[in-house]
Amino acid sequence: MVDELDQLFDAARPSVDAAAAPQPGDDEINARIVGESLRQWQVGAVAVAATLTATKAATATKAATATKATTGGLGLVSKLVLASVVVTGGGAVAVSLATSEPSEPTPAVVETTSTRAPIASAKAKATPAVAPPVAEPEPEPAVEPEPEPAVEPEPSVEPLPDPSPTKTLSAATMLERANRSRSAGTHATAVTQYRAILRDHPGSREASVARMSAAELLLKNLHKPGQARRMFRAYLRHDPNGNLAEEALWGSARASRALEDPAGERKALGKLLSQFPSSVRAGPSKSRLEALESNE
Amino acid sequence: MATILYLARMPLSAAYGSRETDFHVLASRTALASSDHASHVPGAQRGDATAMRKLLEGLAPIILGTTRQILGQREDAEDAAQEAMVDLARSIDALREPEAVVAFARRLTTRVALRHRAKRTKYGERAAGLADDDATVAHVEPSFGIAEQQAERLRDHIARLPENQAVALVMQHMLGYRPAEVAQATGVSVNTVRSRVRLAREALTRSLAEDGAFDEARKSEAS
Numbered sequence: 309m310v311d312e313l314d315q316l317f318d319a320a321r322p323s324v325d326a327a328a329a330p331q332p333g334d335d336e337i338n339a340r341i342v343g344e345s346l347r348q349w350q351v352g353a354v355a356v357a358a359t360l361t362a363t364k365a366a367t368a369t370k371a372a373t374a375t376k377a378t379t380g381g382l383g384l385v386s387k388l389v390l391a392s393v394v395v396t397g398g399g400a401v402a403v404s405l406a407t408s409e410p411s412e413p414t415p416a417v418v419e420t421t422s423t424r425a426p427i428a429s430a431k432a433k434a435t436p437a438v439a440p441p442v443a444e445p446e447p448e449p450a451v452e453p454e455p456e457p458a459v460e461p462e463p464s465v466e467p468l469p470d471p472s473p474t475k476t477l478s479a480a481t482m483l484e485r486a487n488r489s490r491s492a493g494t495h496a497t498a499v500t501q502y503r504a505i506l507r508d509h510p511g512s513r514e515a516s517v518a519r520m521s522a523a524e525l526l527l528k529n530l531h532k533p534g535q536a537r538r539m540f541r542a543y544l545r546h547d548p549n550g551n552l553a554e555e556a557l558w559g560s561a562r563a564s565r566a567l568e569d570p571a572g573e574r575k576a577l578g579k580l581l582s583q584f585p586s587s588v589r590a591g592p593s594k595s596r597l598e599a600l601e602s603n604e
Numbered sequence: 605m606a607t608i609l610y611l612a613r614m615p616l617s618a619a620y621g622s623r624e625t626d627f628h629v630l631a632s633r634t635a636l637a638s639s640d641h642a643s644h645v646p647g648a649q650r651g652d653a654t655a656m657r658k659l660l661e662g663l664a665p666i667i668l669g670t671t672r673q674i675l676g677q678r679e680d681a682e683d684a685a686q687e688a689m690v691d692l693a694r695s696i697d698a699l700r701e702p703e704a705v706v707a708f709a710r711r712l713t714t715r716v717a718l719r720h721r722a723k724r725t726k727y728g729e730r731a732a733g734l735a736d737d738d739a740t741v742a743h744v745e746p747s748f749g750i751a752e753q754q755a756e757r758l759r760d761h762i763a764r765l766p767e768n769q770a771v772a773l774v775m776q777h778m779l780g781y782r783p784a785e786v787a788q789a790t791g792v793s794v795n796t797v798r799s800r801v802r803l804a805r806e807a808l809t810r811s812l813a814e815d816g817a818f819d820e821a822r823k824s825e826a827s
Contacts, residue, residue, distance in 0.1 A: 312818045320755035328669035338664035349693035551653035
């Protein structure tokens with residue numbers, strides 16, 4: 309019987325081997341898969357960074373609390389800012405500990421986003437932190453003022469969500485929620501949640517990922533190429549040398565194609581070719597540019 | 605680079621079994637391709653996005669080819685390739701020997717593709733069950749040739765095996781890896797791999813016999 313199993317494997321082998329052979333159009337598929345994987349990898353990296361910084365913050369809080377207990381016991385200070393720790397890197401964390409009396413419980417504020425300003429509720433609880441000021445990033449406009457060709461097929465303005473429910477959430481949490489919505493197939497909700505990240509945490513790393521995720525959903529699933537293109541272009545404006553710049557250019561070209569805007573498509577493809585000449589998308593970009601030129 | 609990619613894409617399964625010489629030639633070619641991919645592994649493990657991109661771009665054809673070997677020429681092969689690549693990117697830290705990156709990627713891909721296959725088979729059975737309670741296991745396209753039908757049936761039965769056994773069996777019998785290579789890619793001992801393959805073969809033989817696959821193979825050979 310075992311021999312018969314080997315015979316079955318032998319019989320199946322040509323079909324199995326043939327399946328592995330490269331096929332026309334694979335370059336396009338591979339490029340898409342790589343782009344999406346990089347994007348999801350970045351989402352994961354952001355989440356890990358948030359976890360790490362939260363852990364660091366918790367450790368710092370513990371250490372500071374211990375210090376406070378010691379100094380309180382000695383009665384050396386009545387009003388003292390005990391610790392201010394700023395951890396920079398994958399995402400910044402500011403931990404501010406302050407006491408009004410040594411015997412009072414120590415309030416701790418932990419931010420798990422990178423460069424955003426402290427949230428209002430946290431500000432109210434904490435005494436002024438000693439942490440160095442962080443640059444307030446330029447807020448993302450709800451509707452970018454970029455001109456759109458006349459062929460725009462759908463309304464460009466989508467109502468933004470009510471800011472109150474997510475105002476106090478960290479960018480990482482919001483991103484996680486949006487990703488869950490996307491995985492569940494509720495694409496419109498996911499886009500709304502991604503946009504909420506752009507609104508609440510405009511300069512964060514999560515915002516960069518959210519922008520690309522929203523753009524992809526708008527283009528592929530919600531069939532709104534105009535809005536998608538604005539998102540792709542916004543990514544390139546905010547993060548011209550970002551890890552996903554190639555995907556953004558490619559997305560912008562695809563969106564322009566969907567909008568029947570050959571000039572926009574040519575421009576995006578040209579940029580892609582000049583900035584990423586050895587990319588796996590270089591071949592498809594060249595072919596598409598040639599096709600566009602021959603159609604002129 | 606193109607040559608290396610082509611070699612890495614080459615299915616090794618043709619060389620599996622008694623043709624040891626061919627096997628070693630192909631295995632050394634795979635090693636050549638692996639060393640190229642391996643150079644990007646340390647960077648990718650440090651979180652360098654450029655290295656990760658290069659690594660994924662190099663492995664993409666291999667991953668897609670592997671999912672097609674297990675799932676056939678279907679759309680879900682692309683979905684599985686996507687999922688496998690995300691898995692690879694996220695678990696690249698777990699790879700201890702950069703030289704084994706291709707086998708590592710194919711192991712992850714095999715696992716993901718088998719899950720897709722199992723899901724598809726279950727779905728197909730449920731759908732068939734609605735129409736015909738006597739419907740048996742295999743769910744193959746009627747337009748397929750006999751060889752393709754046998755391949756499809758074999759893949760469906762493999763997807764029902766316990767995952768560790770199925771992965772070891774596929775890597776050895778369909779993708780052409782030696783037990784030592786499977787062991788390296790799966791992080792277990794060679795003896796464990798051999799044991800998994802043996803158990804998988806026994807279970808597969810029983811399940812194919814119950815499904816009448818051997819009878820049909822005999823008939824098709826006779827005709």
